[in-house]
Amino acid sequence: MKTKTLYHILLLSLCFVMASCFLFESKPEAVDGNLSISLRFTVLSENDSTIVLPVADLPVKIYTNDYNIPPMFDITDDSGFVYFEHLPYAHYNVEAFTLIRPNEYEEIEVVGAKSLNLTVDSLGTDMTYTDTLLMKQSKSGLKINEIYVSGPPNNIFYFYDQFYELYNGMSETVYLDGMIVLRLSKTALFADTLSVTYIYQFPGQALTGREYPVEPGSFVVLAMNAFDHNLIGSLAGKTVDLSHADWEFYNNIEAAAYDNPNVPNITSNNGRVSQSSRVDFMMNMSSDVLALCNGSDYDQTDGINVNTVVDCVEYSSNPNHIKEVPYCLDASWAGIGISKYAGESLERIRPGFDTNNSGIDFVIITTPTPGYHHE
DSSP: OHHHHHHHHHHHHHHHHHHHHHHSOOOOSSOTTOEEEEEEEEEEOSSOTTOEEEOOSOEEEEEESSSSOOOEEEEOOTTSEEEEEEEOSEEEEEEEEEEEEEETTEEEEEEEEEEEEEOHHHHTTOOEEEEEEEOEEOOOSEEEEEEEOSOOSOSSOOOTTOEEEEEEOSSSOEEOTTOEEEEEOOOOTTOSEEOEEEEEEOSSOTTTOOSSEEOTTOEEEEESSOSBGGGSGGGTTTSOBOTTOSEEEEOTTSTTOOOOTTSOEEESOSSSSOOSOOSOOOOOSSEEEEEEEOSSOOOGGGOEEGGGEEEEEEEESOTTOOOOSOTTTOSSOBOTTOOTTSOOEEEESSTTOOOSOHHHHEEEESSOOTTSOOO
């Protein structure tokens, strides 16, 4: 009996070894954990914009969501360099902020940030990634701070929990009266007007109204549907509670449109703005353009004047994306690598921080944060 049992064990072991030859890939040539990242941070000279100067003693953070490893921090040396070693190949986000004093009268905040897709395929046999980041100055004001459109983790193709978040980074109160929120379609890169897909407007009188204030340092959540999406059984714990959103998009001509009576509406057919679409304010899950305008031009039939734009964010998961709006509104795009139905969201690396380049200003976060910041 013992001999027979041992025979069966040896036979099963041999079958497993043989199956392994077919089931498992061959050993990778590049050993994971050998990646090094060398980054240099610079800033333009105050006296000569053709000269870049190193930023020394700058705290730098890098992190990845590909592995369960904590963020890494280090400080730049006198030449502006910082080094990270013995890393796994992964997609990394880099963030760095500091206050600089270009002269004795002024102090400004600058940021250096980048998304690095560092894989064996992208680097080949090179195990060191080297780059220079030019830090840029932030612009304060009312900003689009977060865009959540990707949908929660689910297999029922649910994405109706979309929301957009504004943030007032100014030192004084701003007012939403009469402002318009736009989903833009492709526009010539040097056009004076913007082509509109969706247009919704806050109540009140644009520019002069004072009914809908946003205090300094405040977040404003704009929900597609303002209810707790976790109440949908299969989504419990995977999505967001928007029942307490600050505003809700409401299409007056949508049949059986959801309307939370406790949340004020941003409307699409109110006598000033009007659109034929009978759906809520929905954005493409992987590529689109969102704009906030002051509302002084609300006739979308001839396009919206580019000079009325308060903030604009273009995003695309595709690194080879072709830009859809003028560079003066957004010099690049956010969201490279964001996944559908993964619960991921786009948020500024700091509340309201804006260099007019969404490729720098935004990062992908694993969980949406309506009404607050991810750090």
